[in-house]
Amino acid sequence: MPLSSTTKAILLMLAAIFCFSTMDMLAKLLSGRVGTMTTLWVRYLGQTLFVTALIAPKFSQIVRTRYPKLQLARSVFLLCATSFFFFGISNIGLAEAASVMSTNPIFITLGAAVFLGERFGLRRALAIAAALIGALLVIRPGSEVFSPFALLPLAAAVCYSAYALATRFVGRDENAWTSLFYTALFGAVVLTLALPQFWQPLALADAPLVIGITLCATLGQLALIRALMEGEAAMLAPFSYAGILFAICYGYFVFSDSPDLFTALGALVIAAAGIYVWHRETFGKTKS
Numbered sequence: 126m127p128l129s130s131t132t133k134a135i136l137l138m139l140a141a142i143f144c145f146s147t148m149d150m151l152a153k154l155l156s157g158r159v160g161t162m163t164t165l166w167v168r169y170l171g172q173t174l175f176v177t178a179l180i181a182p183k184f185s186q187i188v189r190t191r192y193p194k195l196q197l198a199r200s201v202f203l204l205c206a207t208s209f210f211f212f213g214i215s216n217i218g219l220a221e222a223a224s225v226m227s228t229n230p231i232f233i234t235l236g237a238a239v240f241l242g243e244r245f246g247l248r249r250a251l252a253i254a255a256a257l258i259g260a261l262l263v264i265r266p267g268s269e270v271f272s273p274f275a276l277l278p279l280a281a282a283v284c285y286s287a288y289a290l291a292t293r294f295v296g297r298d299e300n301a302w303t304s305l306f307y308t309a310l311f312g313a314v315v316l317t318l319a320l321p322q323f324w325q326p327l328a329l330a331d332a333p334l335v336i337g338i339t340l341c342a343t344l345g346q347l348a349l350i351r352a353l354m355e356g357e358a359a360m361l362a363p364f365s366y367a368g369i370l371f372a373i374c375y376g377y378f379v380f381s382d383s384p385d386l387f388t389a390l391g392a393l394v395i396a397a398a399g400i401y402v403w404h405r406e407t408f409g410k411t412k413s
Contacts, residue, residue: 133356134353134356137348138356138365139364141348141349142365144341145345146368151337151341152338156214159331160323163325165208165211165316166320168312168339168342171336172309173309173310174339175343176302176309179302187306196295196304199295200310200311203288207312209277210222222277223371224263225275227369228282230362231257233286234358236287243360244357249359249402252363252402253363255401258391263387263392265387289353289358290358293357301347305350363398369391369392
C-alpha cells in the first residue's frame, strides 16, 4: 500500500529533523575544537561541494531558478538561523537550545496562515499549544537556559520559520536541488569572505566530524524541502518538536547531560502532539 502524501511528508520531516539534530551535535563537538565560525564555514562549503558534484550532469538546468529574489531571501534566512543556533549551542546545552528553538512551529503555523493561505483550525492550534507546553516543561522559566545566550536559538527559530515558509512557496514549482544548491552556495561565499578573520586550522582527526556535518546538512535540507513540497507547512510544524527528543538523547549519550523528570515529561507531551496531528491529518481525511 503506497504511502499517502501526508504520511510521506511527515516521515520526510522527521528524517530532516533527525539529520539537523545530528548535525548540531557534531557541530557542537567541532566548534569546541576549531571555533564556531570555522564550523559554520565547513558546514556550508562541504554542502556546496557535495551538492555540486551530485548535480553536475544537469548543472545548467538545475541552477535556473524562477525565484531569484526568494532564493536569496531563503539563503539569508537559513544562514542566519544556522549561525544563531551554532553560536547558541556553543554556550548552552544542546537540549536547552533545541527547546528554545522549538518555538519555530508557532511562527511557521501563523506565517503559513497569513502568507500562504493555509488552514489554521482549532485542532492545529491546540496541537501547537500542547507542544509548546511540552517545550516549556523542558525549559522551565527561571532555569539556567534563560540567559542572554538563549536569545540566539530564539532568533534562530524566527529565521528558520521564515526560511521554511519561503521554501514552501518556492517548492510548489521549483526543483528541490535548485533550492538546495543556492542556500549552500550563498552561505559558502559569505563565510569564505569572512573566514580570514576567524580561521582556526582543522586537523586530520576532525575529518569524520566534517564529513558527518556535510552529509547531515545536505540530507536534512533535501528531506525538509521535499517534505514541504508534499505537505503543508502548518501541518508539519509540530513535528519540529521531535528535535528536542533527539537533542535530549544526544545530550545524554554524547555530552553526559542527564534529563530530569520535567524534561522527560515535556518530551512525551511533544511527541503526543505530533502523533495527534499525524492521526488527524491521515485518518481524518480518510473518514471524510
